[in-house]
Amino acid sequence: MTSLTEAYIDSLAPNAGAMKNGRDLVKKNSFPVLRITADGTLLFGECKGSGKEPYRCSVDFVQPDSPLSRCSCPSRQFPCKHTLGLMYAYALGKPFEQAEVPPDIAEKREKADKREEKKKEAETAEANGEAPVKRKVNKSALTKKMNAQLEGLSLLEKLVLQTVQAGLGGLNKKSVQLIEEQAKEMGNYYIPGVQAELKGLLLLLEEEGNREAVYSQAIEQLIRLHSLVKKGRSYLEQRLADPEMPMDTETTLEELLGHAWQLAELKEYGRIRQSSELLQLSFLSYTDQAKGEYVDAGWWVNLQDGTIHATRNLRPFRAAKAIKEEDTVHAVVQTEELFQYPGEVNARVRWEKGTFRDASGLDYKAAKAFATASFPDVVKQVKNVIKNPLADRNPVMLIAFHSLEKVGDSFVFKDVQGKPLPINTEMIETPAKVETILPLLQADDLQDQAALVMFRHDVESGRLTAQPMSIITDSRVIRLLY
Template structure:
């Protein structure tokens, strides 16, 4: 069983309300029966409810990285507040749990689950032994033909905007762009559709008109590059349907392809036995895609690679989906799945175990930090010069000092006296990290490591960075919250 902490239980909760309700049950002493099996793979108990009979709840850790929650309550929330409350009770007082035999009904459910898993593995093994499934070429060509039609519509619109100039855009043109963005939803290119909506949001945004135009020009360059590269790629696949999908870049995802885990496995995009530590986390609303995004930045403790996780929750279904949150434990997974990408490839996993962070982990992270700023900047510039690349790559760097230049400006300085200027507004965080820097101890601003995200500043033409977290020998200081 995982080391159960309150932070771990928080990470399982579907929302903040479930966390509060689960904790309240413990505070009200609502669990008169609290049990744990001898092998520590099952927590179960009874929780007082509104009816005469208590709710029977359990958390099964027979598969360590994938706990199974069961409860007799009618709640549609998963996990429910009763199973979360039982976990909070164990986290706060494991000694209050009585050792007991596994209930017969749960033992029976385990047996059925084991048989289902054996059957599933047998089917997968049989499928792997067979020849690869053939692609439905006619369906694929039909889809690609529709995608190319959508790309042609997008190209025509972009050229019209460029030809007329941003200064001539009026309400009529904005309305046309909005109509075209809706129309692109019929052509299987949701990524391109979201990119056009991003341009629309920039054109509608109030405030500094000149600055907005600068970002609008950047978005037009992006759209034109997307049109050019995707058209070439799609035309090749239409002529040769047997060609494999693009995996050397994020082009498929930019068009809107949702990679399936089976696809990533078939492409060999997996890494075994991986330990990850989350260095930063931020949730935000992406109005271009009409979804909430829970974005995490992680370090691979083996080689120092910075990975990202992105959990998307469409606005319409957000209440029914679990919201991701910060995680303060080491994630251990037997299989890490890696999406096509560049410096910060997106990852995910199906099963994971968790362990507490120790001083050795902080030392390890600092060892993995890049010491040379010119090397980091070279890698970042090589990426962002591609119009379709992630414009805000992240890196973990070592620093000799974080220095305040004036009232609102800081710099990072390395051991060779090279500097990276720090900005404050690259990420749309509710609080700016520079406020927190002024509260840290002097030793935490010297000879440590920092996770930073880069951005090419349009107005000055400089490469600037925003600090997201600091790693010392004893703790991780998150500046985004």
């Protein structure tokens, strides 16, 4: 508990407002009861609220790296301002009375210990070669859900065909309104991923400006929707015929249909790696209007094999204030278990427990060593990915470049063979433009280094372009997006 500092408590807060509100509670002496257990693993007390009864709040440090906050208040924020205030009170030196663990928390601890014990027993059994116990499938509920999903895909197919037959140029306000109504109706068929893709088309059609560019993107989206109908229907029909059939864990099809993967499922399907070390190479927060959420995205290199992973912290608009916003990580993260979501490239990862260590020159050199040196090779790899209409349109790769040069009004990467790779600085919208940052870098940063780049196929020109996200040298990561 001696390490409970204000800075650490700040890092736990979901947003700046929660930090301020928690501190204000301490300043207003809103905690008539402040208590701590003899071993220092539990802070608990009472905080004055708007009602007659005070809120009962506690922070359990029985697992020091993962403090568990509990409060009787109705707030959806986690931790809430009351538990933050409780911690600030301790960090600011307020007097805490020593007391025994309350019975309700002792009971919760006992249940948590039993869950942990069962988890360890399962891990031991797995290590001894025993087959893990599979979750039972409710065949009746699954069949009902998949039939509804198939019905939703049929509706989408009709809409796509009608749109193509009418022609994009023939779309009018009434046509766009029909698509909007269909997008809302998709919410009744258990296919939120499909619904988001249809909303993506709608957002494109509502854009103002260069209609030819909009139509090119809309055609690309219609092809994606058509492919989603075909592959989704084939997959669901196979699972209907055999409900025991394993879920697709190689592609993002389940996620595109709307399945939210649970960590237990990923572990059951073997989508887990032990003892990984990750170095974050780039970070970006953006808004996904089609899905109605804010996204905090990070791209990481696995220092053991060079795989480029992605993390995504999703904050739905309706619950954004209650979910902690993630930020850039400069340290190397060491995970006990790394859960990997299905995906062809830049698969999303998550971890429950991890420790941090300072990144060193050896880590940066290790990351550079994994960069692909031949541009024709990396272009071939990207093309193999994006030829699938349902694949990520913007794969991220680590490339080694011999030089980063300005040619005319634009920039270009060149590999050791002099092969060029055009740079597109307009792919990702950020306050600071990449073209304004690059001239500020030292000459050594632009020669014989590695770069994390996001690729995009320009439908109109038919060319691949790359958006630089960061430059990796032997001593640092230069982040170009923020």
